[in-house]
Amino acid sequence: MAKSYSDQELIERIKAGGHACEEAMGFIYKQYVDEVVAYLTRRQFDGEEARDVVQDAVINLLMGVQQGKFLGNSSLKTYLYAISKNLWLRRLRRKGTEDAYIQKQDETDVDHTSPEVLIMEEDQRSGVSEILAKLKERCREVLLMWSQKYSMKEIAQTLGYSNDQVVRNKKNHCMKELKEKVRNNPHIRQLIHDWVN
Amino acid sequence: MEDKTFERIEAYLSGELSQEAKTAFEANIQADPSLAEEVALQRDTHQLLALGNQLTYKDKLKAIDSEMRANATVRPLFGNARMWLAAAAVLIAVSVLLWNLSIPGGNSYMNEFSAYPDLTSMRNDTLDDLKTGMIAYSNEKYDIAESYLSKYLNENPDQGFVHFYLGNTYMALNQASKAVDEFRQVESPKWKQPADWYLALALGASEQKEEAQQLLKRIASDNDHAYKEQAEELLK
Structure with a gap:
C-alpha cells in the first residue's frame, strides 16, 4: 500500500527538496490527477491536454511552496485546483475559447483564489535544454540534483561517487563550466x- | 576569475555567509562593478538550473503518468477478480505453510527486509517485459514481477539493476537463496551499495549466516556505505 501524507508533511518534503520533494510530487500527482482531469474535462479539454495541465500545475505548486508563495490559507488540493484552472484558462485564451468556458462555469467551482502561474514557453524550454545539453551528462546530473536540493551524500550515493567532497568539487567544476556557457550566450541570459521578470 | 571569488559568490548566493560576511560582501559588490557582473552571471546560472529542474520534474511527471496509465491497462491482462481471489487464497495457504515451517521467532534477516522502491523511472511508453515487471513490482504483485523480470533477463542478462529488482522480488516471495544468485550479479556502481545490503539479508535468510556476517561487517566498516548504520544495527 502506498504511503499517505498530510498537507503539512507534503509541504515539509517539498521545502526539503531532493528525494523527499520528488516523493511528494509523485504522491500529489497520483492522488489528484484523475479528479482534476475530470474537473477540467467537463469542459472542452481532452484528457491528454488536461493531464498535461495538471503536470504543469504540480510543478507550479512545488515552486509556490518552495518560494513561499503558498501561504497555507487553503489546502494543497484547493491550491492545485486553482493553479490548474488558471493554467487552463491561459491555454483557452490562446485558443480564443475563454469566453465559452467562463459562461459555462457553475456553482461546483472549487476555488476562489487566483494564484499566479508561471510556465515556460516553448522557446524557453528549448533554450534551456540546448544549453544544458552542452554539458557532459555527469555534470548535468550533478548540477540538477544539487539545484533540486539533493544533499551531497544523496548525490554521491546515487551517482556512485566515493564521498561528499568529491561531489562538492565536481559541482563547483561543472558550475564554472556552465557559467562560462551562460557568459558566452546573451540569448540565454535574456531568456x-x-x-524572472 | 579566481576560484576563491567563484566560491565566495557561490556561498553568498546559497545563503551560506554569516550576516557580517554577507554585509561586507555586498559592500564589495557595490564598489566593484566587475564583481557585481560576476555575481549577476552566477545568479543567472543558478536560475538556469532552476528552469532545468522544471524540465526534469515534467519528465518525471510524464513517466509517472504513463506508468499509472500502463498500470490501468495491465490489470485486465491478468484476469478478473475471481482469478485474483483464487490466487490470494493460494498465497495465504502458502504463507501459512511457510510460517509453520519457519524457525520460532522468525529469521531476523528476513524481518529486516523491505522491498527496495522502484527508482528506475522508465520513460518510454512501450509496455515491454521489463516495464510490465516493474509495474507489477511497484504494486507488490511479486509473482507477476518474477515471471516478467526473469523473461526480460533471459534476453538481456547484462542489466544489473534488473537482477537487483528480481532479487528483491525473490526476497518478497520468500525465496532467499534465489535472491542471493540475483544480488551477486549486480555490478553497476549505482546499485552496488543497496545490492550489498540486500545480498547480506538474502544470505542470512537462506541460512548462509557466516557469509552474511562477513558482508555486514564489511558494510559496517565502510564509512561511505549507505547501509553502514543498518548493518551495524543488525550485527548487534
Missing part, C-alpha cells in the same frame, strides 16, 4: 531575465 532567464524574461522568466
